[in-house]
Amino acid sequence: MAHDPLADQVQAAAPPPHTVALRVNGEQRTVEVQSWVTLLDLLRERLRLTGTKKGCDHGQCGACTVLVDGRRINSCLALAVMQEGADITTVEGLPALAGCTGDALHPLQQAFIDHDAFQCGYCTPGQLCSAVGLMNEGGVRHVGDIRERMSGNLCRCGAYPQIVQAVAELALPQQGKEAP
Ligand code: FES
Ligand code: FES
Numbered sequence: 001m002a003h004d005p006l007a008d009q010v011q012a013a014a015p016p017p018h019t020v021a022l023r024v025n026g027e028q029r030t031v032e033v034q035s036w037v038t039l040l041d042l043l044r045e046r047l048r049l050t051g052t053k054k055g056c057d058h059g060q061c062g063a064c065t066v067l068v069d070g071r072r073i074n075s076c077l078a079l080a081v082m083q084e085g086a087d088i089t090t091v092e093g094l095p096a097l098a099g100c101t102g103d104a105l106h107p108l109q110q111a112f113i114d115h116d117a118f119q120c121g122y123c124t125p126g127q128l129c130s131a132v133g134l135m136n137e138g139g140v141r142h143v144g145d146i147r148e149r150m151s152g153n154l155c156r157c158g159a160y161p162q163i164v165q166a167v168a169e170l171a172l173p174q175q176g177k178e179a180p
Helices: 005-013 039-046 091-097 107-114 124-137 143-149 160-171
Strands: 018-024 027-033 065-068 071-074 087-089
Touching: 027 039, 039 065, 065 124, 071 124, 087 091, 091 107, 091 124, 107 124, 107 160, 124 143, 124 160, 143 160
Parallel strands: 018 087
Antiparallel strands: 018 027, 065 071, 065 087
C-alpha cells in the first residue's frame, strides 16, 4: 500500500488516549480510549459485546440501553471516559446478574420468550436492560407505569403489548397474567 503522509499527520495530531478502568459484566477491564468514544462504541467495537444495539445513535430509540451501577442509560449518549470505576451490565451479563449459571436465562429473558415479546429482536437487548433498570428503580404500581416508564424504548415491530406483558410478569407478579 502506498505511503500516505496525510494519514501520518492526522495520526500524529491525535491527542493521547485516556486510560479507563471499569467492570463490564463482572469482568475488570482497562481500556485506552479517545475522549470522543461513546460507551456504546466501546462496548460494541472494542469489547465485542454486540448484544447492545445502535439504533439512532442520538438518544431517541433506547436500543443502546445498558445498566451503569444498576441504573439504565442510553450508552450512545455516554462517553466511555466518564465510566471510570463504573459497573456496566449489558444484555450479555443479565443472566449472571440474576445469579443464573450455565445457559440459563435471566427470568425477564424467559418472560420475553414466553410472551412472544419480540419480532426482529433489534430493540430487545435495550428493552431487557431498561426493564431491569425499571425494576431496580421500584415503584411500579400497574401496567400504565410500565408503559410510561418504558416509553424511551421504541420497537419498530410494534411488539409493545407483549413487551408490557413480559415486564409485568416480573414487575407486577399479581397482575402480569392479565396485562395486555
Ligand atoms: S442508539 Fe442510543 S438511543 Fe438510539
Ligand atoms: S422486535 Fe423488532 S424493533 Fe422491537
